[in-house]
Amino acid sequence: MFEPPGPTTVDRMLVAQQRAADQFGLRATGRRVWGYRGRTLSSAAGPHWLRLVCAEVGTEGGTLWTGPSASRDLPAAVPRPDLFRIRDWTTEGYAYRAELYGFAPDPIISPRPVLDEDPGLPGAWWKEMIAALDALADVPPPRGREAVREEYLRRVIPQFTGHQVEDVTWTTAHGDLHYGNVTRGPHILDWEGWGRAPYGYDAATLYLYALLAPETAARTRTELAPVLDRPEARTGLLTVCAQILQAQDRIDFYTELASPVREYLARL
Structure with a gap:
């Protein structure tokens, strides 16, 4: 979604992503999807979707951190991928949360937030x-x-x-x-x-x-x-x-x- 962050952040997040995949017994594959300034990193992991979120220690735990887990209580009429498992850890001054989702069976509408052409939605x-x-x-x-x-x-x-x-x-x-x-x-x-x-x-x-x-x-x-x-x-x-x-x-x-x-x- 966003451009990859600087090399130091990329390297740190890739190490954390590997740790997350190991904890779930999976392997992260496919295209990497970066969040704003490298705060999140997501990719396919076998039949699942693996999302990693990061914050400096002491700043984790706010509404952005807990949003996905809190959304599990929303009604089924709001269609979203299932969130199966969560793992938290801290290391070298950073807190990480790994979230394992069901894989959405259909592609996103656009590779960026805005539309440049008609996506042909029925x-x-x-x-x-x-x-x-x-x-x-x-x-x-x-x-x-x-x-x-x-x-x-x-x-x-x-x-x-x-x-x-x-x-x-x-x-x-x-x-x-x-x-x-x-x-x-x-x-x-x-x-x-x-x-x-x-x-x-x-x-x-x-x-x-x-x-x-x-x-x-x-x-x-x-x-x-x-x-x-x-x-x-x-x-x-x-x-x-x-x-x-x-x-x-x-x-x-x-x-x-x-x-x-x-x-x-x-x-x-």
Whole structure:
């Protein structure tokens, strides 16, 4: 998903990945999938998917660390790979968590978070996705799990979009529902950041991350209308817009999205 980190981090994470595979009696194979700045490393491991997450000792254990394990209690109507086993250890100032998943039987929609072209998703896919988002939104937001903090959105929405925030309808969201985290099943991957977010936040991410392909974005907006047409989805849309514009100078695909997001805000 992201570029490999520096050589020192690569070497350290590969050693840890080998240790994790040994603990599960497996061998990591295939393409390596790196997380942001080498914080995670994932790859196939036999019939499973092996994900390794790392943090400096003393900084592990927060919501990002516990997100995948906590997601095991979500309803079956939210399609995601099974998380079978977890192993934790520390060494040389770093804490590691290895997670062994069932392998998603279908490929991800895009090799990067945004869409550059129409992925050709059928109507049935969108219906299943909306049903999954509805099932997730019905889950009471877990105490202490926040995908988006209220103080944050009330600050960045006026600053970066010029719009004001009124009442916020809160629901439970995945929190990072981009096209590299969804398969053609659909199965939803990467549950580390899920929690409370403004209504429509996940659907807004899918829509706005399609803006580089205007015809696809129009189709996406139509398919997600059952969510995005609701008045309470406005704050979710504005939150994602603000996040894109805030990070446009440091994340490449946000740089690409900035102009179409501004055009969208001008029409809003």
